[in-house]
Amino acid sequence: MKILVCVKQVPDMESRFKPDGSGTWFEETDLAFRMNEYDEYAVEQAVQLKEQLGNEPEVTVLSIGPDRVNEAIKKALAMGCDKGAHIQDPAPQGKDPWQIASIIAQYARTEGFDLVFTGMQSQDRGSAQVGVLVAELLGFACATTLVGFAFADGVVTAKRELEGGIKGVAKLRLPAVVTCQLGLNIPRYPTLPNIMKAKKKEILAIPVADLLKEEAVAATARFYPPARKGGGIVLEGDVGNLVEQLYGILKEKTTVLR
Template sequence: MKILVCIKQVPDMESKFKVDSEGKWYDQTDLAYRMNEYDEYAVEQAVRLKEQVKDADITVLSIGPERVKEAIKKALAMGCDRGVHIKDDEDYKKDPYQKANIVYEFAKDKGFDIIFTGMQSQDRGSGQFGVILAELLGIPAVTTIVGFEYADGVVTAKRELEGGKKAIVKVKLPALFTCQLGLNEPRYPTLPNIMKAKKKELLTHDVSEFLKDEALVETVKVDYPEKKGGALILEGDIADLVEKTVQILKEKTSVL
């Protein structure tokens, strides 16, 4: 079984963000970076599947500048077999469609049986990459999975729906799965596995080898959230509060 895991390196969400000089993204200097949290669940599920089927082989792939190799090395220490770094110093300027096309060009002739991605990235949060990649490859996509079982070429996945509801989906491989928080508990790389990871294959390709399509979406401007006035707190008898609330809505809004 051939498994591909797509991961992204993102800033630590506790970082202090500033809009960059172009006003189209955040300033990437002086930020601490880590593997996207959703992708950690994808890596863990891939490694668990390998432990189950024994003959599986896991490739972990990431697009980005030189620093993304640190995220790839963590995935290798968690149990992936080889890493692929598609070097792109301006990956943040590419939309999900363009990135999915880059991975498609890499993966289209590799015969992957199963692909794991995170449900979304913590910085952009579009949730589009995985389903676009599956569409390009012509395979089913099962999104926001919180449960995963494999047997005889069929995956039974539990999907998270709105309102706390779940759906059970069965799909034959090849297929792609986007992983939601809570799917599993990602393992912490041990020191021996970190040392083993240093000897694992990590190939680097320039993005120009796979870049075929133009972006469909352009980020025009990034700005800070607009500051608005404070809340109005009403106190007193319930009947009076209702009357005051209705009056405020009439005078200050277009709701009534």
């Protein structure tokens, strides 16, 4: 069995975000980057399956982006993946989910993978489209939003979280694509020995032009930071006084609006 797990490097959500000069993406100069949270669950599940099957399957981790995405690939290798594939693209943010999925599918098709793991969505774009589009392009069975995973006799049993917190179960014969989310597992922390081992693992570099065969079907025209809001007022004192203060403020605001 050959397993592919797709990861994306995203800005740390604690970063300060602002639009770049083009107004179509973030200014990256002062941003810190990390592996997308949902992709960590995908990596962990792929490695758990490898361990379940006696380390026989080969697990490849793929990421699209500039040189910095090698850090995300190395983390996945330290978690237990066998080798990496870096699709070299200096500006992946300019590609829509259809193009990203087509790049992944083109690579997966040539390598003959049996099972593909992805995160449910990325934390920066949040389209939740790439995994299902990969499945469509490859003609694979697909289950999304996994919170439970089991594998036996060539069949994936996927427990999915549906609307309203309802759990659904799907059974998929390989080849298949599954997308992973919070609750599926607890990603392991790479140990120092495994981090050292990861440095010796192969990371194949592939120019994105070798795999990109599709034109974009959607483009970001522009996005804007949230509008600044006025500061709040903290009222302190006895309840009676607070009521009077609040009434006065509301009366004043109502008069201004008129």
